[in-house]
Amino acid sequence: MSDQQHDEEIRAALQSAHRDERPPVFGDLVARSLPARAPRRVWALASGTACAAAAACALAIFSLRDACPGAEPATVAYSFGEWQAPTDFLLEIPGRDLLTSVPTFEVRDEIPKIPADLEEKKP
Amino acid sequence: MQMPELRRALEEWHGPSFGWAMTCCGFDRALAEDVLHSAYLKVLDGRARYGGRSSFKTWLFAVIRNTAAQHRRAAWFRFWEAPLPAPRPDDAAExxxxxxxxxxxxxxxxxxxxxxxxxxxxxxxxxxxxxxxxxxxxxxxxxxxxxxxxxxxxxxxxxx
CATH class of the missing domain: 1.10.10.10 (Winged helix-like DNA-binding domain superfamily/Winged helix DNA-binding domain)
Incomplete structure (x- = not known):
């Protein structure tokens, strides 16, 4: 079949699909009142109830946890200063202080004089 | 377009518009009437405005298509609260x-x-x-x- 015959077949098929379609009277359709919006109200009510229930559950959980005797408030150490690596023990070696500290030397302003007995021995 | 002019244009394209609404609604006549009604109200209320960028028919068909999509979305949210209407027994015979x-x-x-x-x-x-x-x-x-x-x-x- 040619492309044109295919087009004709599709056109005929669509016309048969729309056969006996009697549109409603225009004036009646425009004048008709809007359909009831009840479903939307029900949906809003259901979502509102679900939100309220979730909020009540959250409140109940927090209040029960605070009222529990002996319960300590949960604290989380976020400071990196308090954190220790699990391999820190490897650094615990004898003389670690010497390795991690920088030695300091006393600096004198004056130049020490050569003792007299040593001065004489100079060539 | 003014209201009488809009109304006249809608009336002129009413037959094809209904056919298009039927296509958008899967040949469900009751739904197509609801969709067409809502689309006409949108046009007449001014919620959908014709800007003249295309032909009136093209614009109107786009409004009908969007309205049908809104109805489908609303029906999707509504499906759990009311059973779908059973097809009338005489539909198939018709x-x-x-x-x-x-x-x-x-x-x-x-x-x-x-x-x-x-x-x-x-x-x-x-x-x-x-x-x-x-x-x-x-x-x-x-x-x-x-x-x-x-x-x-x-x-x-x-x-x-």
């Missing part, structure tokens, strides 16, 4: 065998392919105008057109 067969084949097509075919072959749009109605590029509409034709012919060939 429809001829050929019409039922074609409608079933159309229902099996992807929505955009079905819409492009209906706009081009039944409503007399060009592919470019059909692209404007369904809000896709012309290239995309051409693809839907070609694939839709092949798929519909195949479905009609397979059908008993």
């Amino acid at each position: 429809r001829s065998e050929q019409r039922t067969r074609v409608q079933r084949a159309l229902a099996n097509l992807p929505p955009r392919q079905r819409e492009v075919l209906d706009l081009v072959f039944y409503q007399g749009f060009t592919v470019d105008a059909a692209a404007q109605v369904i809000g896709v590029s012309v290239g995309s509409a051409r693809t839907h057109y070609q694939r839709g034709k092949a798929a519909l012919l195949s479905l009609l060939g397979e059908a008993p």
